[in-house]
Amino acid sequence: MSRRLVRTPEPPYLAVIFTSVRSEDEAGYLEVAGEMERLAAEQDGYLDHEVTRNRDGMGITISYWRDEEAISAWRANAKHRLARKLGNERWYDEYEMRIARVERAYSGPRTLED
Amino acid sequence: MSRRLVRTPEPPYLAVIFTSVRSEDEAGYLEVAGEMERLAAEQDGYLDHEVTRNRDGMGITISYWRDEEAISAWRANAKHRLARKLGNERWYDEYEMRIARVERAYSGPRTLED
Numbered sequence: 459m460s461r462r463l464v465r466t467p468e469p470p471y472l473a474v475i476f477t478s479v480r481s482e483d484e485a486g487y488l489e490v491a492g493e494m495e496r497l498a499a500e501q502d503g504y505l506d507h508e509v510t511r512n513r514d515g516m517g518i519t520i521s522y523w524r525d526e527e528a529i530s531a532w533r534a535n536a537k538h539r540l541a542r543k544l545g546n547e548r549w550y551d552e553y554e555m556r557i558a559r560v561e562r563a564y565s566g567p568r569t570l571e572d
Numbered sequence: 573m574s575r576r577l578v579r580t581p582e583p584p585y586l587a588v589i590f591t592s593v594r595s596e597d598e599a600g601y602l603e604v605a606g607e608m609e610r611l612a613a614e615q616d617g618y619l620d621h622e623v624t625r626n627r628d629g630m631g632i633t634i635s636y637w638r639d640e641e642a643i644s645a646w647r648a649n650a651k652h653r654l655a656r657k658l659g660n661e662r663w664y665d666e667y668e669m670r671i672a673r674v675e676r677a678y679s680g681p682r683t684l685e686d
Contacts, residue, residue, distance in 0.1 A: 463591050463630075463668050473589065473672050475634065477577050477622055508591055510624040510632045516577075518624045518632045520589065546681040553680045554577050558587050558672035566667045567660040 464506035469560045472523045478553035480515040487549050503528020578620035583674045586637045592667035594629040601663050617642020
């Protein structure tokens with residue numbers, strides 16, 4: 459976890475929003491999650507990601523990608539496919555995946571109200 | 573905070589992704605954040621929202637909206653404008669706002685690998 463927000467380029471780009479509720483099965487989760495973060499970062503078209511999780515197990519992970527081709531290639535990655543299979547079988551009570559096109563963005567704090 | 577994920581309609585709809593790092597100024601924050609959640613939920617075109625925050629103060633809030641008109645009307649709300657002003661002046665060390673169009677979505681866990 460990091461207090462720094464990520465930097466993304468000027469829109470448009472894509473955001474993969476993964477909201478989830480973790481199960482109580484901890485075995486292997488942190489190792490695989492860490493490996494997937496490292497592996498995703500090596501993919502062509504990966505921009506960055508952010509993740510937060512409440513103490514009750516609800517979390518939001520957002521990864522940012524250049525285009526649909528980058529997302530498709532990452533989905534086809536064999537290690538990523540195995541990790542998703544394990545996630546479906548063991549690690550999540552519930553999740554929702556949303557693929558969204560970021561149309562505009564701005565940073566703050568800003569001195570003036572817009 | 574809730575372990576339940578929200579339910580959104582079939583895409584397309586809009587997601588306002590607010591990633592932030594909280595300041596150490598706690599005064600008024602929780603009250604105003606709660607009031608804004610209640611007030612947003614009353615707006616025409618509001619769909620739902622999800623929020624998670626790490627113990628170090630980094631958080632992600634995503635609100636879902638029917639269309640741009642709904643987002644614009646909420647931005648113009650006087651109480652919301654005041655809350656944003658206070659947020660800019662006091663409550664956030666850093667934030668990024670992204671407006672994104674959700675193009676597709678699916679729920680899990682799923683039994684079969686896709």
